[in-house]
Amino acid sequence: MTITNPAFESDVRVDVSAIEKSLAEIWRSNKDDGEHALTRAALWNVVAHTSSREQQAHASETLSKASAAVPQRSIIIRSDPAGRPEIASWISANCHLVSGGKQVCSEEISIVAGGDRIHRIPPLVNALLIPDMPVAFWWLGDLPNEHEAYVESLLDPADRLIVDSVHFDSPADLDLLSRVAETTTTAPGDLNWMRLGEWRAVTAMIFDPPHMRSRLSAIRRVRVISATATDSFFGEMIEALLYASWISAQVGHQVDAGGNARGLAGTIDYAFERRRQSSEVGGVVFAEISFEDGSVASIARDRERGVLTANVDGMVTPPCVARAKSQRIDELIVRQLSRTDRDVVFVKALAIASRLAKRVAAG
Secondary structure, X not given: OEEOOHHXXXXXXXXXXXXXXXXXXXXXXXXXXXXHOEEEOOOEEEEEEEOOHHHHHHHHHHHHHHOOOOOEEEEEEEEEOOOOOEEEEEEEEEEEEOHHHOEEEEEEXXXXXXXXXXXXXXXXXXXXXXXXXXXXXXXXXXXXXXXXXXXXXXXXXXXXXXXXXXXXXXXXXXHHHHHHHHHOOOEEEEHHHHHOHHHHHHHHHHOOOHHHHHHHHHEEEEEEEEEEOOOOOHHHHHHHHHHXXXXXXXXXXXXXXXXXXXXXXXXXXXXXXXXXXXXXXXXXXXXXXXXXXXXXXXXXXEOOOOEEEEEEOOEEEEEEEEEOOOOOHHHHHHHHHHOOOOOHHHHHHHHHHHHHHHHOOOO
């Protein structure tokens, strides 16, 4: 349960140069208050980068919920290069009741910067990180690939970068994320990739039977349909790109810089299609894998049962069923923070997706 602690009745505005001092004073003044005593806890530094008030509020609400499972020092940045020159900061806490009625609280620091003051953000964030504790950077919205130097300076201390590629507006964003994975020690994570968990599980189930494994080398075509709200926005197609890229990575297809793929059976054809609808936008709604002999395996969602089912050679295969895990953003963030290692499968799929993106027109 998230609660408000009297020590932090609301966000407290503090001088940027005295954030740590202000936090220490509040914790010290609350230490001996028996009625409202609390425990200060953190397992991660989590930095959220936003570019609007709406994103900032969303990040604060999400990390407040996530801190119940993963205590953290949250640093929420709102950066507006086009805004008036300013920099300001606030402190607050996310408190949760645990067994025995005790309160465990995680710190939240908010920084708002505009104009040329945004260049003060990277060193300020570095100074606020709790030493000897892992750092996760959650970038909300689109990656600003046109300001790569700014992104790199912020990510320098990051052990993990969390994005949601459904908001990417260009293949260049995938390229940037792939370069982060290949050239830095920062491990990338994508909430869009995590939403694909059930699709990957059902696809793997299709090829579990021994007689199906030999057909992996006979794949000739992969067709994926995405739910989209527009006719051109690139991010709405990325989940489909990642799904197809995962298949190629697992099977060992060779994909060149132009997005052309080859397998043991020859050229692999990829088809990415849009289906206009108002729900599940950006998600995969149908997948079809065609083989050299003309046979087909497909996966679709059974909306009434809330599951994915597979159809192989015209027969529904009951064992190939998976229910979706929670898609709440805070729970996806927690699952990212719960990983102890780099997701090597995602990194392989990401590299291929950045090449296959040439097949999808950017909006």
